[in-house]
Amino acid sequence: MFELTEEQRMIKETVRRLGIEKLEPRAAEVDRVGEFPWDIMRILGENGILQLPLPEEYGGINADTTTLCVVVEELAKFCTTSSTLVCIQGSNVKVVSRSGNDEQKDSFFKRLSKGDGITSFSLSEPGAGSDVGSMKTTAVRDGDVYLLNGRKCFASCGEVADFILLFALTDQEKKLRGGVSAFILDKDTPGFSIGRSEDKMGGRGVPASELILEDARIPIENLLGEEGEGLETALGAINLTRLTVGVQSIGIAQGALDYAIGYAKERVAFGKPIAGFQGIQFKLADMAMQLEASRSLLYRAAYNADNGAPGVEGLTSMAKCFAADVGVSVTLDAVKVLGGYGYMREYPVERRFRDSISLLFMEGTGEIQRLNISRFLLKE
């Protein structure tokens, strides 16, 4: 059975306190304005939450996947933006830990050690979302720089990031078979600019940005890993983020269920609290059941990922896909429990419903997860 360690319990309690006192009170406003909340980021940085995935010498605890999931789930109950920031940071720190050389690790981690640095991950392009192999952005070696050309899209935090882990083709013939490379792009890189920022349905505190590369000059020292190994780097990152994004769905939906339970006890219809009607009781029971099942699957996948168990990719896709579907279904049920009030912006369940929808697509859609699962099942 999965049990939290003493350290994880303490971290969870700290996050919960921050969530109640500082994050949840800002969540509705962040959603309304749809701008990146620098104050939220400062709170997470000052309390060491953003630094958790960093090695100890850079102010972190080298948080494993399970610990990151515990943090993200707890944050997501209160504030989707906060949980997304930790997802992104966790994944990108792990990528650089795994694929970066000593100099890259030192400069990347130093920049994040005070909790005031932001990173982004940019794989998707207008014509290459699920179909990564249709990527068009190129990187051509020219002396001691790579010249990058192309357009990326939907990069979460792209426009506010100090560094972006960005993927481009160094060999247009090989494509996914050794033609993709990973780069650390500094925001001040000549030839790099930010394009449009999407107007999103949910998760509105985290900008989804278009990135424009016009002969962007990236020094060769910023090639992450070996040339041609970018796909493995990207997949390694996505595997982790599938779990932190999945657990975000669970946290958001748990927040909605908690609110719906409180509401059902207070709201009176036909002379008694609606919690007294079996129709509402069964709905709440189903919501809790789906969440517990999803949580068990997800933490099993996280445990396996931390312990290097074989076949974790299939389990990770199952956990993400199931959690995302449960997240949408539970938050929609929360809206229904509140009746017409659930549809109004004044009540925090409609926001959670919208936020949970964005998680259906991040780190791969349900169809792509099902393809991964079946590939794993059918493999010799």
Ligand SMILES: Cc1cc2nc3c(=O)[nH]c(=O)nc-3n(C[C@H](O)[C@H](O)[C@H](O)COP(=O)(O)OP(=O)(O)OC[C@H]3O[C@@H](n4cnc5c(N)ncnc54)[C@H](O)[C@@H]3O)c2cc1C
């Ligand atoms: C809120 C948000 C944040 C994001 N953040 C990032 C980010 O930080 N960095 C980044 O790189 N990307 C990011 N993305 C992009 C995300 O990874 C893509 O949206 C996702 O991979 C799907 O790609 P697409 O949108 O191009 O859809 P498409 O690939 O065009 O898919 C359209 C539909 O076709 C289905 N489909 C496609 N191929 C198949 C198939 N073989 N079999 C069955 N069905 C199929 C899909 O499941 C989907 O239903 C973000 C997206 C969102 C919504």
